[in-house]
Amino acid sequence: MYQRVDVPLKIRKDTENEGRQFILCDHNRDGDCYRSPWSNTYFPPLVDGFRPSEQLRKLELYANEVWDVYRGLYYRKGSVSSVYLWEKDDNIDGRNAHGGFAGCFLIKNTLKNDGESVAFGDWNSIHVVDVGIIDKGKCVYNITTTILLSLEPSGFGSTSISGYISRQNKREFSVSLSSIHIVNIGKMIEEVESSMRSEIDSLYIQKTRNVLDMMWRDERSNVSTEGQEHTKSLNEAVLAMAMKGKARLNGK
Numbered sequence: 001m002y003q004r005v006d007v008p009l010k011i012r013k014d015t016e017n018e019g020r021q022f023i024l025c026d027h028n029r030d031g032d033c034y035r036s037p038w039s040n041t042y043f044p045p046l047v048d049g050f051r052p053s054e055q056l057r058k059l060e061l062y063a064n065e066v067w068d069v070y071r072g073l074y075y076r077k078g079s080v081s082s083v084y085l086w087e088k089d090d091n092i093d094g095r096n097a098h099g100g101f102a103g104c105f106l107i108k109n110t111l112k113n114d115g116e117s118v119a120f121g122d123w124n125s126i127h128v129v130d131v132g133i134i135d136k137g138k139c140v141y142n143i144t145t146t147i148l149l150s151l152e153p154s155g156f157g158s159t160s161i162s163g164y165i166s167r168q169n170k171r172e173f174s175v176s177l178s179s180i181h182i183v184n185i186g187k188m189i190e191e192v193e194s195s196m197r198s199e200i201d202s203l204y205i206q207k208t209r210n211v212l213d214m215m216w217r218d219e220r221s222n223v224s225t226e227g228q229e230h231t232k233s234l235n236e237a238v239l240a241m242a243m244k245g246k247a248r249l250n251g252k
Contacts, residue, residue, distance in 0.1 A: 035051065139173060
């Protein structure tokens with residue numbers, strides 16, 4: 001459960017729910033079929049595929065509503081979100097109301113020729129969550145977060161940046177109602193995504209800029225200005241992809 005995910009996410013339309021898009025991953029897959037979080041239907045159709053218990057399904061629907069609001073606040077139009085929940089082995093029938101469960105919270109955001117600095121961009125946020133049993137009104141949450149990023153800046157041919165960053169977090173929160181689980185998970189995800197966005201911008205992209213600057217100075221010292229413009233464009237592309245949604249939120 002805690003392994004990082006290093007394959008970009010794919011999406012599909014739920015024809016049982018007005019063509020609403022959902023994200024494909026190992027956690028909603030049964031064979032070659034994928035379950036939509038909106039209609040609870042498999043595509044292609046699968047009659048006996050895995051589905052969460054009735055109680056957990058209600059929580060899954062609520063989680064998808066909340067997660068979609070989060071997506072709309074932090075990511076631009078055209079992004080897609082999905083949440084999938086499932087019972088753990090020690091509560092496989094879902095009868096223990098205080099038993100633990102697991103889930104994944106996903107967002108895929110793809111840009112094509114945004115008219116500014118990005119020719120193509122693909123951002124994938126994957127949060128795999130392990131929720132412990134409720135003990136004396138407390139619950140422990142473990143979250144493994146992976147962000148996969150791929151960018152092609154405008155105006156520089158086939159130049160591209162791609163990679164991933166992965167982090168694990170563990171917290172304990174008070175729990176009174178099952179819906180509070182989603183609130184607690186949301187707090188953790190919001191904090192870790194904000195931190196990882198800053199880390200990508202300040203550390204990894206800056207490192208890329210420094211390496212490219214060195215390459216251009218060493219190999220083409222007589223055209224250093226062109227090299228600086230090149231790395232500047234790379235940095236602007238990352239900022240446009242990863243930070244635009246947050247800036248738009250702060251500006252409201």
